[in-house]
Amino acid sequence: MAGSNEVNLSESKRVVPLNTWILISNFKLAYNLLRRPDGTFNRHLAEFLDRKVPANANPVEGVFSFDVIIDRSTSLLSRIYRPATGEEALPSIMELEKPVTGDIVPVILFFHGGSFAHSSANSAIYDTLCRRLVGICKAVVVSVNYRRAPENPYPCAYDDGWAALKWVNSRPWLKSEEDSKVHIYMVGDSSGGNIVHNVAVKAVESGIEVLGNILLNPMFGGQERTESEKRLDGKYFVTIQDRDWYWRAFLPEGEDRDHAACNPFGPNGKSLVGMKFPKSLVVVAGLDLVQDWQLAYVEGLKKAGQEVKHLYLDKATIGFYLLPNNDHFYTVMDEISNFVSSNC
């Protein structure tokens, strides 16, 4: 790797704006420090380095937020983002859980990324993204602070996602006026995308209706080394080696990457044929080395007769949606907005 470093670095620098490059490179290098070869993770340093922002019940650019404890036993927290209605300059505590107004108010259950190990609902990058989603989709966003690997491996993140879904579904104040139901969409990037899929499966099995899944650069994988992995290894911020590390950290001891959590349409996957699975929007970045697995996911959905829209962004790298400084960002935000507003 040492010899080819220079080429790799210049390549990634050519395809993203400078501030994006700095942001993602910073993450990459910091994350390198945090992963230990023995599979342990320097959580203290990770938390120290992560830039976090508090919730803010005062509206900023039309959005206010507050945190709610969903489950005390697991310290499961979620951050709720709501549009400020403008009636109250500063929402009092009573406004926080005031019933949503509107015939149809989408509620987005959001799962942040971080390869199951990094970031939190209150990480600045995700707080910012969720705030954007409120405006774009005219939605309430509920960002789940799920438990992370390696301390809390499979299935903790899924359990937390499921608990959050049930919680959202049962909030009287989130019900749309039209039908007194909560109109739920699930959105996630990277590991968050993976969680969206798995929680959706659980939802279908349990009879909770989810109106749509949006997966941004979802984290999937498998034992096989695909062509995209080999071709793009190390070229755009991500390496096969680090992917392997995160899967080892998340998956149960002794399991390989063909475990259903990692490879939902692989040899151990569950069939979705005949299930009333939510429609999906899957966004794939053309410079993401796991795209072959993401494409396999899309194909898997199609083969199971499920509705899926596949958005392939040629020159996008991971994290393109974190900064509003590139075309892909706006393309995706438009797509998300359409997906959520076109109700079925």
Place this chain on the structure above:
Amino acid sequence: MKRDLLDSCGGGGGGGGGGKGEEGSSMVSAKGKMWDDGQQQDAGMDELLAVLGYNVRSSDMVDVAQKLEQLEMVMGNAQEDGISHLSSGTVHYNPSDLSGWVQSMLTELNPPSSAFASSSQQTPIDDPLLAPSESSTITTLDFSGSRQQSEHQSRIYNDNSDYDLSAIPGFAVYRRPDQQGDGEKSSKRMKTASSSSSSSTQQVQGNGLASVAESTRPVVVVDSQETGVRLVHTLMACADAVQQDNMKLADALVKHIGLLAASQAGAMRKVATYFAEALARRIYRIYPQDSLESSYSDILQMHFYEACPYLKFAHFTANQAILEAFAGANRVHVIDFGLKQGMQWPALMQALALRPGGPPAFRLTGIGPPQPDNTDALQQVGWKLAQLAETIGVEFEFRGFVANSLADLEPTMLQIRPPEVEAVAVNSVLELHRLLARPGAIEKVLSSIKAMKPKIVTVVEQEASHNGPVFLDRFTEALHYYSNLFDSLEGCGVSPPSSQDLMMSEIYLGRQICNVVACEGAERVERHETLSQWRSRMGSAGFDPVHLGSNAFKQASMLLALFAGGDGYRVEENNGCLMLGWHTRPLIATSAWQLNSNFNSTSTSASTSALTQ
């Protein structure tokens, strides 16, 4: 189109209409977009990165990118061992200063050979290009042969120690007898003049008075139950009635609160009861007499200390900063603005005792209020500490000072020795906010502190906005704050607090609630302000931040793991300061300060040069 989309996006996002390539950032800064006063750091920051928590000047972007590339190459070339110390042994500071962080990592891996001027004095060299000071476990120093080149060996420690409650690991002045020249480690800190947090709008007025409007309102809802919500609703309605001076309505509501509270359980019931009582006092004008002897309030605080980690965190983090500041000093002097039972000092003394090379002479000046029965409480504490000092072999000197208010202190009374002779630390845990009750007091005290020429000033304060001009706002803030605090006390888990500690802690907090809600004027002393407000104040008064690093963070986090409800407690780093909170709500903040370089005369950090933003 893009601009419209940007405007409709909630939150964040500065200019930047999507250019690719390296021109992107300069397009952003050239836009001249109107930026929230509160968000604007110094001029020329990359706005997009600032929103995400990273302060990088647009003019530095290319340089930072180059350093990142360099760092990646160096990291890629180093063996596993080579970079693992960056994670475990190195102390990181202020990650928001991306440029500084990357530079410090580069220097760790590639130290310039001229970095270690061997001088015979123990002069810390504060050059921003040099590596940050490391913190090590004094008790375990690992010099296995696999470590780096010999001349740098003393700087890299393997910080694998388990947290030891009785001894605070800290920066040690280490002399390796077999090293050439002077083997001491210079304390090289990455000093960055950190920009203040972006969370509040700040206006600093001419004569140094900082008037700050708090625009961030962090809220964690701890009780979503129906009854809890109704209770809060009624409390708010009552406070609103008080605000409107509609005492009849307020009276009716306050009675109703009592009924509602009775049907509630746990933390919410207790909080509601205290707030209701405080409201009643305000309505009926039965103001609480501050007749409690300070010895009783000290006892209450001791129980609070036992019941939950906030004060332990305060002491621990302040001590860490003091320990690091005292590195290399042979005589040290701590001035404690609120000695109380002196609980902060045994741990510091023990850490000093364990310093390789031997402890410094330790002098403690404890300040406290007068005792009604004329007992000399301060001396009693001093004596106990003296006994401890003797058992651990630390030369100890104590003086107590009785003062009604810190503003009554004159620095000359304290017999400060010159900085070359004795390093001074001024420590204030939950004391400064009281001064805000009287005009001019805080300014006087900050001025006195400067006259003491301290090496370091440690400030711990409640992280809350309880000093706004509008009663209803204060009430709301306090309701949230104390709800979270009481909720954290309820935590069961590893070792729940004893029922007595719990009860006394509640009374301790209840008294604060009463003061915030029922009192006014000079009587209202619980005038808590937020970290950003204190930053502004300290900055205008002529102090520069001293950053607390990842070592303090880690050890504070580990400390928490020992506590009941450990999961809920969180340590957060905020522009070089550390905060402890319950879930995502910070509740207490520790910051450390030094005199602005203009004020330094011939002190040991004569060549402090802060990285300017």
